[in-house]
Amino acid sequence: MPTMNVIQAVNDALRTEMRRDANVVVLGEDVGRFGGVFRATQGLHDEFGADRVIDTPLAEGGIIGTAVGMALYGLRPVPEIQFADFIFPAMDQLVNEVAKYRYRSGGQYACPMVIRSPYGGGIRGGHYHSQSPEAHFIHTAGLKVVVPSNPYDAKGLLISAIRDPDPVLFFEPKRVYRAAKGEVPEGEYEIPLGQARVTREGSQITVIAWGAMWHEADQAVREAAEAGLDCELLDLRSLQPLDVDAIERSVRKTGRAVIVHEAPRTCGFGAELSALIQERCFLSLEAPITRVTGFDTPFPYTLEAEYLPRAPRILRALREVAAF
């Protein structure tokens, strides 16, 4: 089985789906001959041609608006937004068009597409190359939101997302684009959307993370184990649909929950998870549900290590929750 990083796995998923289905097209800024600024579409232009790997003018609203028309007409577009921070010019198309097209036409039309976009901090990119905007889209009925943490999941989830009948926001953790490596099967395989993965079983605290923050949580959980704290770690992988059963099962067992995400805390997805846990696991809880997150500021340039919920901050929260 070949070893790949996340970018290579994304590239492999795109290639696999484009070979399987002639309706799959890629479009965006610099995705063509150049192969994308992160190289996620490298080689696709040569293999599939300029009709299916489309360099668009520089306008995110135009990319998504055009993709809507393509999807309505029966293509399966996979638009790339170069950085998640640049997705906001396309907000109207995403929130009012992509998300609502099936609903507002009473199911007469569907608008399936996968919007791929690198997200997150830790790359010295300042606040226009570091944001984690997932909550905006989870909050918009009609959209699905997927965030892989590793190459195996990236490929399997992207293939599932492309085959999904609904529009999917696919946020790729650019901080671990190259750093996260692993074995990735050749050919096609699907990881169903809406299934979390328990990456470490434990009995005392449930730790919930996704994307790049799974790696920080994983380190924190390992360090906690050395200190005698037995944590269970969940990689959500898909935020909408959400595997609430996996969360419920784990928290009922451990009685404690720590949620980790790098987006700002207020109204971040951690708030929703926290509400769901208290609604479903109230009588099992032994300690307050705790969030370790980015702060309520724009993403900083110089103090980004401090801003990101890195392992030491997570570990501190684990100790406090255990001692409550």
Add this chain to the structure above:
Amino acid sequence: MRREIHQNLVKRNGHGGQNGHAMPELPPFAQRPAPHRPEKEFPLETVLADDGSADLSRLHLPAERLVSLYRLMVLNRLLDERMIQLQRQGRIGFYIGSIGEEATVLGAAAAMADQDWIFPCYREHGAALLRGLPLQRFLCDLLGNSGDLMLGHQMPCHEAFAAGRFASISSPIATQIPQAVGAGWAARIKGDDMVPLVYFGEGATSANDFHTGLNFAGVRKVPVVFVCRNNGWAISVPRERQTAAVTFAEKALGYGMRGERVDGNDLLAVYEATRLARARAHAGEGPTLIECVTYRMEGHSTSDDPRAYRAPELVEPWRKKDPILRLKAHLAWRGLLSEADDAALREQAQAEILAAMREAEALPPKPPLESLFQGVYAEPLWQQREQLEELRAAVDADPRAARLREEG
């Protein structure tokens, strides 16, 4: 980071600002004439003369089709008048009509091929009827009742009709423009003979999506026909406050595409301009922007009263240019329609509207509870299944939960 990448690309490609294009020889800067004179270069194209005569060599519409389009224009007008009345009586919640703009709406739609998609703004229900949307279904949309194709999900006049390749309507302005471009682009990728027609008002030309849509289409010569319904008003804002350009047609130049400016109250002119634009798009010559100069005779919708912002004398000259009167004069000039024919078809249209309204109003006034969650996703999520149960229980326990007001 994006800038660095850009600079690297420029370095690699070995050129700076000119992109390698050879510039034509021009006289010295100070002596150059003004670049263009839009009022001369984009003259208002008219086919129908005031007396109803027309150069028949310019017509590509069989007489029978012309009469049926006239009938539809009349139906559209009577429908709008009747629905505005019903809104005032409180029988429908909202209405947005096309009184005075029927020639633009129907002339453009009629010039497209059956397989072509229509991306409407929100005044083009006439085009949906042309594509076969049953009148009764349209009225169900206005009522949002159990017969509504949109399952009561949209406010009135936001219809979609997939069987007629009539796309779904949204209230945000101009969003349908890049979508139409995407559909035309997709058809070309698939090798299909399909050219989308997209309507928008002149106010939409101020919005981002107008620019991105026309720019994408121009760059890639996407087969699509852009119809700007310049009716003079975006709610209360006159066209002079939307653009400093002399015409909307000239905006085509900046996108490297052809622009046309036609008399939007002349069905024959709109039809002809659209027919030619479709033929060019099909031949690979790219998109066309057609400005149809018309006038919004009523308010923007039933939610505004134009007397608050528009002097009545501005409207008066347009009454003589009524698109229905003009086509009627033409049909009379050709001996295709007598006064008696006209009276009969009006009576028939009124009867059709009344019958359709009776049928629509006989249906249960609300779609079933579960329709609230239908079509958000292909399959409902667990959250929606739970929420439906929660709602059912609440309504069962206290029916007031299903009413907006105590008395309703």
